Every structure is written in structure tokens, then in C-alpha cells.
Amino acid sequence: MAGGSREPGRTVASKVLALLGAFDAAHPQLTLTDLARRSGVPLSTAHRLVAELEEWQALSRDPDGRLRVGLRLWELGQLAPGRLVSLAHPWLQELFVTTGENVHLAVRDGLEVLYVDKVYGRRAVPIVSRTGGRLPMHPTGVGKALLAYEPDWFVKSYLARKLERPTPHTITEPGRLARELATVRAQGYALTYEEMTLGSCSAAAPILVDGRAVAAVGIVVASRRARELPRLIDPLLTAAAGIARASPPSSGSGP
Amino acid sequence: MAGGSREPGRTVASKVLALLGAFDAAHPQLTLTDLARRSGVPLSTAHRLVAELEEWQALSRDPDGRLRVGLRLWELGQLAPGRLVSLAHPWLQELFVTTGENVHLAVRDGLEVLYVDKVYGRRAVPIVSRTGGRLPMHPTGVGKALLAYEPDWFVKSYLARKLERPTPHTITEPGRLARELATVRAQGYALTYEEMTLGSCSAAAPILVDGRAVAAVGIVVASRRARELPRLIDPLLTAAAGIARASPPSSGSGP
DNA sequence: CCCAGTATTCCACTCAGTGGAAGCGGGCCC
């Protein structure tokens, strides 16, 4: 089946996935050549496979001819285990209405938080989190809220790595971070002050089902309005509790 | 390359896509056997490919072992041309806050409307539209709003087909529907009364950029509150205009 | 005009992928 056959038999499916995987938040659009380079698939092979993916609208082209993730893939993605989000959305909504701030929902995936829903208005400060986006756990409110309820071994291994430090306020010292998590558990919510982005701070609460944090709700505000955070804690906890109550014991943790 | 080789050479990529395509709103989870049946891929081939897709979390398994669309695919989908949605969301948000009703955003894809964003609160009536969902154009508010601004040849070919009739109120008679569309163009918005679902009615406005309707905003309310719709028209049009003003002339029409 | 980067086409070779069939496992009914 192989002509040149230098590669030790990569399966076709893996090449298709490698092509798709080449797209990420930093590179949402790529030229064919870039795509081939990033995915490690030979150009001519990429060319053929991409043509097929385009036909299916799994990929599509920008006006300028660069490739993007296509509509069909988005549609398909909407079918992913969506129990949690559809359940939680009305509560996020309500939280937004009472606070007027950026509100979002995140789950843990691996060692990162994955943002699965977001509600924002016209006046809200633009923030880094993006539906489908990922951030490290320790500098984010939702991350700390989730991490605080993970089992000890998990936290230990999380702290053992070299932790990123996006701002000077980021807490990376293991001892201090561990104490921080204890505080989160004690009070039931997490706070951050410019730990991920200079200029914004946040509050977040875990959604506890059977004692496990299946997700977390977070609010982000401009840091000059940090003193307003305490006022937001109450509605935040109400929303988290509401979602938890509505959640079936073992719903998939997906979006 | 084929042993049994009965099929006239379907490409591997097409099989992968067929497998993914077997999932839809009505069948979000499938057993391996169903998946193979629905996609027309031989069971043993499906088995192998699915294993690969699972490894990538393109597919994942329910607690009960059935297959679903996986997290990675959802994530990937979030990368799809998202200009319109991120732009429009704050306006949908605002519209929700002022009206308290189900609010959604849809684009045309082929002969159907594709719902690309939705905002709903705790009190809102549950409705059929779903982010990523599709419905025919003629019985929905957003559909009529979009159809009204399509070129003549398109409308003509749309009306030429046999039109579905989900409720007795659905307008399927071509002449009457054409007049309806003229009214929509004249007044700048569309209304429906139980044309898609008994018990709910809607108002919708197109988002016009350079005279073309790139998307439509809709509001759905319970039909016993139909008389409140007129009150909602104004904020609806404001939102549509706001989104249109913010839209660049040729943004991708995707989610 | 040439050159560099990117896209597309070609083609002879061959092994990755194929799929029918057989082997499991476990839930249900008689």
C-alpha cells in the first residue's frame, strides 16, 4: 500500500486525526503546507486527505484560502455529552443577570481546566477564557476550586511539577498553594487576584456532587473592582448549589 | 489492500467520517454494532477504527459502554469560524435580560436553519431548538426571516419541494408562504404561531449585512402569551441591528 | 524576469487495511 513507505506504517485514521489535531486555539487557521508540517503528514498525503475532509465540511476554507475547522465538526461537537452544560446554563444565566459580570463554567481535563460554557454581556471586561479553551489550574479561580476537591495524590502530583507563572501574582510555591487549597475547602469558594491575567480577578465555586467537584462556576471582574467580589460570593454559591442539586449523581463530565 | 473486498473501495477517511456522521441529534449515543450498521462500515473495520478514535477522545464511552462524541471533538468544534457568535452573544444576552425569554441565533445551512447560539433562563419554556440543531426553514421564525432575504431562485426552489408539516398551523402552501415572506421583508421581522411546535410561537429578525441576511435572531414564547410578542419586537430589532453593525462585511457564516 | 513559497498532479510499488467468519461472554426466556 505504500510507495515511498519511509514512515513505519502510520494508520490512515491516525493521519486524519493528526491533521485535525494540528488546529488549536493558537492556530485556528492553517495553510495546507503548515497543516502538513504541524501534523507530520507528508504534503501530498495531506492534500488528498484534506480534500476529503473538506468535502464533508469537516474542514473548510477561509475567504483567503486557509483551512479552518468546518461547520460539520462544530455540529458534531455539540453532540458531546452535554448534560452538565444544558443543566447549568440557566443558572449561569441567572448569575449573569444578578451580577452583570463574566460568568463561566469549567471542568477539569487532565491537569488543566477546560472552559465549557460562558455567559458575557456587552459591558463585561474581555477575558482570556474561551469556550473550549484550556488554562492551567493553579492560577485560575475555577482551577483552584476544582483542585481543592481532588484527592491528595492528585494534588501532590500536580504541585510536584514546575508550575507556570503567567503573572507575578501567581502562586507557584507548593506550600503556599496547598494552604490556599485548604482555605478554599474551608470556605467553599476560591478567589484570585491577578494570578492569571494582570487586570482581572475572580471568584469561583465548585459544583459538588457526592463530595466530588464535577465542575466549577467562576466570575471574573476587572481587578480595580476587586472589592466588589465579596458581594458576588452569595449568588455564586447559590448558583453552584443549584447546579449541584440538579445534577444527576454520575453525569458525564463533558461539556 | 482488501481481503473480502466486496465494497468498491471506500477510502479509509470516508469510513472515519461515516462513523462520525452516524451520530446525530436523534442518536447521540450508539453501540458499536449500531454505529457500524448506520454508517455502512463493516463491523470489524468499525471496531478497529473506533478503537483509534477512542484513543484520541474523538469518541468516548458512556458509563453503560455506548459510544458518544468525545471531548476532543467538541473542543475542536469550538475552533470553527466563531466570529459571528462571539460578536452576537452579548446582544443575545442583553435581549434575554430585557425580555426574559428564550433567545437564539441561527444561520442558514443548505435548506435548513442551523441554530448556532442560544440563551435561556430557568423559567423559559423548553423548546425544540438546540445549539447545533437543525430545523426546516418555513415553520420557524428564524427560518422565515432568513428565507425572506434569499434570492428569488433560491426561494422558488425551496417552495418547489414538498414541505414538511410539523403542525396543522404550518404554512406549506407555496402562494401563501410567498406572501408571508413578502410581509417579512416589508416589516423587517417574522412571526410564527405554533407553526413548528404546538404551544409555542416566535418572533425573529434577520441580521442584514450589505442587504444579505447572514443570520437571524429569534425569540420563542409560550403560545398562550402570544399577545406579548409585539412588545418584544423592538428589543429584537435593536439586537439584530446591533449585531449587524458590529459584523464585518464578510465574516464566515459559521457558528 | 526570476525566485521562493505554496499548491497540485503523477505514478509504480507494496503493505496497511480489509472483512467474512469463528470465538467469546452475558443476559433473557423457556
Added chain:
DNA sequence: GGGCCCGCTTCCACTGAGTGGAATACTGGG
């Protein structure tokens, strides 16, 4: 308990779908 049905997993010999290097065709900038 035993037989049956249904879905999942594994096996394997055959072969044409897929391969990828290279040649060719764009395209735009200098």
C-alpha cells in the same frame, strides 16, 4: 439449567487503496 440471541472481539490470507518523493503549476513580491 440449558439453549438462544445479540453484541463485542479476535483472527488471518489476500490485494488494490493508499503512499510519498518528485515533477509540475501557480502566485506574488522584488
